[in-house]
Amino acid sequence: MRALFLWMSRSIRLRRLITRIGFARRAALRFVAGETIDDAIAAIRTLNANGILATVDHLGENVETEADAHRAAQSYVDVLDRIGKEGVRSSASLKLTQFGLDIGDELCRENVAGVLRKAKAVGTRVRIDMESSDYTDRTLAVFRSLRREFDNVGIVIQSYLYRSKDDIAALCQEGASVRLCKGAYNEPPDKAFPKKADVDANYVALTRKLLSDEARARGYAAIATHDPKMIDAAKAYVAEHTVPREQFEFQMLYGIRRDLQQQLAKEGYTMRVYVPYGAEWYPYFMRRLAERPANVWFILRNLFRG
Numbered sequence: 057m058r059a060l061f062l063w064m065s066r067s068i069r070l071r072r073l074i075t076r077i078g079f080a081r082r083a084a085l086r087f088v089a090g091e092t093i094d095d096a097i098a099a100i101r102t103l104n105a106n107g108i109l110a111t112v113d114h115l116g117e118n119v120e121t122e123a124d125a126h127r128a129a130q131s132y133v134d135v136l137d138r139i140g141k142e143g144v145r146s147s148a149s150l151k152l153t154q155f156g157l158d159i160g161d162e163l164c165r166e167n168v169a170g171v172l173r174k175a176k177a178v179g180t181r182v183r184i185d186m187e188s189s190d191y192t193d194r195t196l197a198v199f200r201s202l203r204r205e206f207d208n209v210g211i212v213i214q215s216y217l218y219r220s221k222d223d224i225a226a227l228c229q230e231g232a233s234v235r236l237c238k239g240a241y242n243e244p245p246d247k248a249f250p251k252k253a254d255v256d257a258n259y260v261a262l263t264r265k266l267l268s269d270e271a272r273a274r275g276y277a278a279i280a281t282h283d284p285k286m287i288d289a290a291k292a293y294v295a296e297h298t299v300p301r302e303q304f305e306f307q308m309l310y311g312i313r314r315d316l317q318q319q320l321a322k323e324g325y326t327m328r329v330y331v332p333y334g335a336e337w338y339p340y341f342m343r344r345l346a347e348r349p350a351n352v353w354f355i356l357r358n359l360f361r362g
């Protein structure tokens with residue numbers, strides 16, 4: 057099921073077909089705040105009112121023209137502008153392939169630099185999402201190049217990749233802000249752990265590394281997962297090593313485990329929710345279905361109930 061949905065997420069023909077179906081659009085709204093900036097701001101406002109921070113994502117990836125890459129950058133400048141004007145508490149998350157990475161590294165870097173400048177002016181940060189392993193090296197290179205100029209940029213590392221142990225070690229040395237997630241793409245067994253148990257064990261090991269004294273001396277950790285076992289492991293490490301709460305945060309996706317989001321915020325942890333919005337919801341939606349096939353049955357049940 058996972059492989060099928062991840063294959064579907066890349067199919068342009070299926071995307072054209074499925075995005076025309078009204079029911080699919082409505083189902084995607086379980087994971088996506090809506091199609092407009094107003095929808096995103098309304099979702100952020102509701103989260104903020106419940107003591108939860110946000111990171112906004114204007115959906116889109118793998119653009120093929122410079123014009124589309126510039127448009128994506130402008131859309132982030134626009135949403136950051138609104139975040140500043142409305143005074144809501146949100147950073148931004150973006151994918152480099154939406155900013156032209158498939159066209160050229162320099163074009164992509166310049167587009168992201170414009171967004172970082174705007175984020176700086178608004179007093180917030182930008183995190184670069186990690187895409188499939190085809191892009192890991194180039195994503196890290198663009199991130200490191202931007203870090204030389206900007207102090208408000210962070211990166212993401214995926215625990216399913218074998219290489220992540222070394223990447224985390226290097227990023228900790230560099231004092232980077234790192235979001236740790238398990239990884240959402242279809243990866244071959246020579247690059248990623250095929251067994252979930254190994255991905256989870258690596259997640260716990262990398263969390264501990266990110267929360268260690270050495271890493272926290274200069275960096276910041278964002279523990280991005282809905283998995284209670286991963287969260288409990290992080291909490292246990294934090295309690296045992298008296299890690300100050302302002303040196304890390306938990307992150308989850310919009311619409312997933314709202315109960316747990318609320319609980320962690322109530323317990324006094326910094327909780328941030330990833331808020332995607334925009335018309336390009338199809339691949340994001342398919343990846344969420346791939347993560348939990350039970351979501352498909354939930355959606356189909358509601359369809360047949362009318």
Ligand SMILES: Cc1cc2nc3c(=O)[nH]c(=O)nc-3n(C[C@H](O)[C@H](O)[C@H](O)COP(=O)(O)OP(=O)(O)OC[C@H]3O[C@@H](n4cnc5c(N)ncnc54)[C@H](O)[C@@H]3O)c2cc1C
Nearest residue numbers: 185186237238239240280281282283307308309344347348
């Ligand atoms: C804030 C944030 C940012 C992310 N950024 C990236 C990124 O840049 N690159 C990347 O590759 N991946 C990213 N991801 C996705 C991540 O890699 C995982 O695919 C996703 O979070 C599911 O893994 P999990 O840690 O929740 O654990 P899992 O073991 O997959 O799930 C644990 C439990 O969480 C719940 N759950 C998980 N997923 C769903 C779902 N779709 N629907 C309903 N319930 C669910 C279920 O109760 C499940 O039992 C991000 C995730 C988060 C939370």
